[in-house]
Amino acid sequence: MAENLHAKLAQKYSLRTSADALLAKGDNDEPSFGLEITSQFWEFWDGPYVGTDLRGTFYYNRGLFRERLSKVGVTKADYCADQKWAQEKRFLHVQFFTPDSTGLLGEFLAEDEFDIAESTGLLGRRRHGEWRKAEYIIADATASKAKNHTKMTIRCGAVGEAIEVECNPGDKIYQDAIDGVFGRLFLKSIDALHKVNSVSWYHDRVILHEHSNIKDRSLFFLPSEASRDDPHWQCPLGADCEKTLKHAKWKSIRNSEIG
Numbered sequence: 001m002a003e004n005l006h007a008k009l010a011q012k013y014s015l016r017t018s019a020d021a022l023l024a025k026g027d028n029d030e031p032s033f034g035l036e037i038t039s040q041f042w043e044f045w046d047g048p049y050v051g052t053d054l055r056g057t058f059y060y061n062r063g064l065f066r067e068r069l070s071k072v073g074v075t076k077a078d079y080c081a082d083q084k085w086a087q088e089k090r091f092l093h094v095q096f097f098t099p100d101s102t103g104l105l106g107e108f109l110a111e112d113e114f115d116i117a118e119s120t121g122l123l124g125r126r127r128h129g130e131w132r133k134a135e136y137i138i139a140d141a142t143a144s145k146a147k148n149h150t151k152m153t154i155r156c157g158a159v160g161e162a163i164e165v166e167c168n169p170g171d172k173i174y175q176d177a178i179d180g181v182f183g184r185l186f187l188k189s190i191d192a193l194h195k196v197n198s199v200s201w202y203h204d205r206v207i208l209h210e211h212s213n214i215k216d217r218s219l220f221f222l223p224s225e226a227s228r229d230d231p232h233w234q235c236p237l238g239a240d241c242e243k244t245l246k247h248a249k250w251k252s253i254r255n256s257e258i259g
Contacts, residue, residue, distance in 0.1 A: 005086050005093075006057065009107055013059035021054040021092065021110055023120045031122040033081070033129065035094070035108060038186070038222065040065045041136060044096065046079070046129035054092055054117075056110025064105060068098075075099055075131040081122045083112070092117045134188075141185040141221055143206065145178040152178065154206065154221055156185045163208065165199050166247035183223040192219045199245045208248070 010016065022034040032047030037058055042065055069075050078097040083090060094108040117123050139158035145151065155162040187193065196219060200207040206221040 005084055005091060005109055009057075009059040009109060013106065014061050015064075016057050016059045019056060019058040019108060021056060021094070021108060023054065023116050023122060025120050029121065031120045031127075033079070033094075033122055033127070036134070038134075041134045042069065042131060043134045044077075044079070044129050044131050046127055054110040054112055056092070056108055058106055058108045060106035068105060069131050069133075077101075077105065077129065077131060078126050079129055080126045081117055081124075083117065083123055084109075089113070090115060092122075136186040136188055137190070139185050139187075141183055143178055143181045143183065143221060143223075152201075154185070154208075159185070159190075159193065161193060161250050161252060163196065163199070163248055163250050165201075165245050167245055181223050183221055185219070185221050187219045194250055196250065197246070197248050199248050201245060 017037060017039045020036045020038075022036070024032045030047070034046070035044040035058070037043065077099045078101055079094055080097075081092060081094045084093045085091070090112045092108070092110050092112040096105045096107065097103070098105055139156050141154055141156040143152065143154045145153065150166055150168070152165045152167060153162050154165075195210050196208040198209055200209065205223070208219045208221070
C-alpha cells in the first residue's frame with residue numbers, strides 16, 4: 001500500500017514536510033532535478049530551474065536544516081533516485097546523502113503517475129547537487145475571483161500592490177469562484193514584482209513569472225493551509241491542475257481598492 005511506503009519512512013525519520021520535486025531534461029539530454037522545501041526555506045538543485053512538479057513528502061531528522069546545512073552557504077552532496085510501486089501506483093523515491101557520503105540527510109517520496117522520472121532519465125544513478133538556503137521576503141496576501149468573472153486578483157497589502165490576471169471564459173478557472181483564499185506571497189526580491197506578466201495557476205499554489213522565463217520561481221503565492229504536513233491535501237484555488245495565463249498586470253492599492 002502507498003501508506004506503507006510513507007509509514008516506513010516515518011519510522012526511519014522523526015520529521016516530515018511537504019516538498020516539490022522539479023524534473024526535466026537539461027543540456028545534452030541530461031536529467032535536471034530540483035527539490036523545493038518551502039516550509040523550511042531550503043532547496044536542492046542539480047542543474048537549472050526546471051518545470052515539471054511532483055508534490056510529495058520530504059522525511060528528515062531534527063537538526064538537519066539548523067545544524068547540518070546552515071553553517072555554510074552551499075552544501076554539495078550526492079543524491080540517488082529510484083522507483084517504487086504500491087497498489088499499482090508508481091512513486092519517485094530520492095535519497096539525499098550527507099556531504100561526506102557516509103549516511104543520509106533525508107528522503108523524498110512522491111507519486112509519479114506519468115513516469116516523469118523515467119522519461120527524464122533521472123533514475124538509477126548517483127548524481128551530484130547543491131543544498132542552498134532559499135531567501136524570501138514573505139508578506140500576507142489574498143487571492144479572490146467572482147464566479148463566471150474573467151478577472152482574478154492577488155492582493156498584498158504590505159507591498160501595496162495587487163496583481164490582476166485575465167482568464168478566458170472557456171477556462172474552468174473562469175467558472176469557479178475563489179472566495180478570499182488567504183495565504184502568503186514569497187518573493188526573492190522586490191525587483192521581481194513588476195517583471196511579472198504571466199501566471200502559472202495550480203490547485204494549491206500560484207507561480208508568478210515573466211512569460212519568457214516560465215521556469216523562474218522567484219515569486220509565488222501559497223495558501224496558508226498549504227504549509228500543513230499533509231501530502232494529500234489540496235486547496236480549492238478553483239483551477240485546473242496546471243494553467244499558464246499570459247495576461248497579468250500589477251496595480252497599486254496604496255490609495256485605492258481593486259474590484
